[in-house]
Amino acid sequence: MGKRKVPPEVQLNSETTEVAKYILQKAGNDNKVPVALLAIATIEVHRYMALVLAPMCPNAYMAQMKALRQVLYRVLDYLHDNTYNQEARAYFTNLILSRLNHFIEFLAHCYGTSTKIVVVNGGDGYVLHGLHTVISDAFEPVINFEDLRPDKEQSFHATYMRFIKRYFRDLGEEVFKDFYSKLFDYINQKTNGDAELPMLVLAYSYAHLYDSLNMVLPQDCKEGFYAETHWSLPPIKGLHDSILADYWFREFIRHIAWCYGIDLDLRTEIKQDGVEITEVLYTYPPKR
Numbered sequence: 001m002g003k004r005k006v007p008p009e010v011q012l013n014s015e016t017t018e019v020a021k022y023i024l025q026k027a028g029n030d031n032k033v034p035v036a037l038l039a040i041a042t043i044e045v046h047r048y049m050a051l052v053l054a055p056m057c058p059n060a061y062m063a064q065m066k067a068l069r070q071v072l073y074r075v076l077d078y079l080h081d082n083t084y085n086q087e088a089r090a091y092f093t094n095l096i097l098s099r100l101n102h103f104i105e106f107l108a109h110c111y112g113t114s115t116k117i118v119v120v121n122g123g124d125g126y127v128l129h130g131l132h133t134v135i136s137d138a139f140e141p142v143i144n145f146e147d148l149r150p151d152k153e154q155s156f157h158a159t160y161m162r163f164i165k166r167y168f169r170d171l172g173e174e175v176f177k178d179f180y181s182k183l184f185d186y187i188n189q190k191t192n193g194d195a196e197l198p199m200l201v202l203a204y205s206y207a208h209l210y211d212s213l214n215m216v217l218p219q220d221c222k223e224g225f226y227a228e229t230h231w232s233l234p235p236i237k238g239l240h241d242s243i244l245a246d247y248w249f250r251e252f253i254r255h256i257a258w259c260y261g262i263d264l265d266l267r268t269e270i271k272q273d274g275v276e277i278t279e280v281l282y283t284y285p286p287k288r
Contacts, residue, residue, distance in 0.1 A: 012211065012233055012234075012236070015203075015207070015236040015237060016203075016207040016208075019200050019203050019204050020037060023191065023194075023200055023201075026191040026192075026197075027187065027191045028190065031086055031089055032078065033187055033190055034089075035075060035078065035079070036075070036187050037187060039183050040180060040183045040187075040201055040204070040205060041100075041208040042068070042071075042099060043068070043072070043175065043180050043183070044180075045100065045205070046064065046065065046068055046103060046175070046176075047175075047176045048209050048249075048253060048275075049103075049107060049212075050164075050167070050168070050172070051163075051266065051277070051280060052257045052262060052264060053107070054168070055282060055284055056110065057110045064102075064106055065168060065175060068099055068103075068175055069174065069179075071096060071099045072179045075095070075096065076179070076182055078092050080186075100208070100212070103212075104215060111217065111260060155283040156280075156281075156282055157280070157281045157282075158280055159278065159279055160277040160278055160279065163280045163282075164176070180273070180274070184201065184273065187201070198273065198274070199239050199242075199245070201274070202245060202274050203236045206236070206239070206245075206249070207236060209252070210233060210234050210252070213256055217256070217259050221259035230252060230254065231252075232248070235248055245270050246270045246275075249268060249275055250266050262282065262284045263282070264280075264281070264283075265280075266279065266280060266281070
């Protein structure tokens with residue numbers, strides 16, 4: 001008998017857990033590193049999806065960013081305050097996962113559907129992978145996102161910094177760059193500057209991006225538009241290859257945008273601190 005094929009979600013969960021365990025081991029099992037790692041992934045999922053949805057749901061997206069910022073302030077306080085005991089890890093892990101849950105629900109609402117999610121094995125606050133599962137899809141969105149969408153076509157070709165300034169002003173720089181840097185520095189210090197850390201953190205963030213959208217988007221989206229190439233698991237095992245990592249990101253985000261009815265093209269490059277986006281070419285048709 002042939003070897004049974006592992007379901008994609010199981011493979012992703014396993015590989016992501018391996019990444020997190022490696023980082024934790026290199027960090028000397030520091031109690032707060034999994035919290036910092038999960039916070040970075042949550043930032044990155046917000047950053048990546050801003051490319052797709054900030055112009056489409058601008059007011060609602062800004063509200064998501066403000067909520068993320070408040071969580072990150074509290075996480076940084078936790079990381080650098082020695083008065084917190086070990087039990088605090090559960091609280092802050094679930095605080096971050098709650099923010100990510102709400103954001104994933106937002107992604108569904110902005111698409112026009114509804115998803116309710118829960119954390120898998122998150123009760124003890126020691127979630128290494130932080131991946132999620134759907135519990136119910138029967139909840140109606142409380143906000144009509146169609147009313148928040150722009151009346152005019154959103155079409156522009158801009159540098160990434162102009163894109164961020166346009167939709168988030170200084171808030172985007174603070175959340176996407178400053179908070180990321182502080183969280184990464186914490187982990188980097190604990191791992192003594194492990195050379196593999198930047199790509200491992202990128203792999204962990206990619207996994208959460210895929211996991212989030214896998215719950216939100218319908219099957220016909222995943223099967224369309226050359227989906228075998230574009231709707232594929234992130235290359236966790238081969239992420240040391242920056243060309244492969246860059247290609248996967250651009251094609252995956254482009255496919256996600258297509259699912260939302262958006263034409264998106266990016267210029268990107270993999271750097272030491274993750275994906276560097278330089279240009280954004282975006283077209284979203286007016287609502288009908």
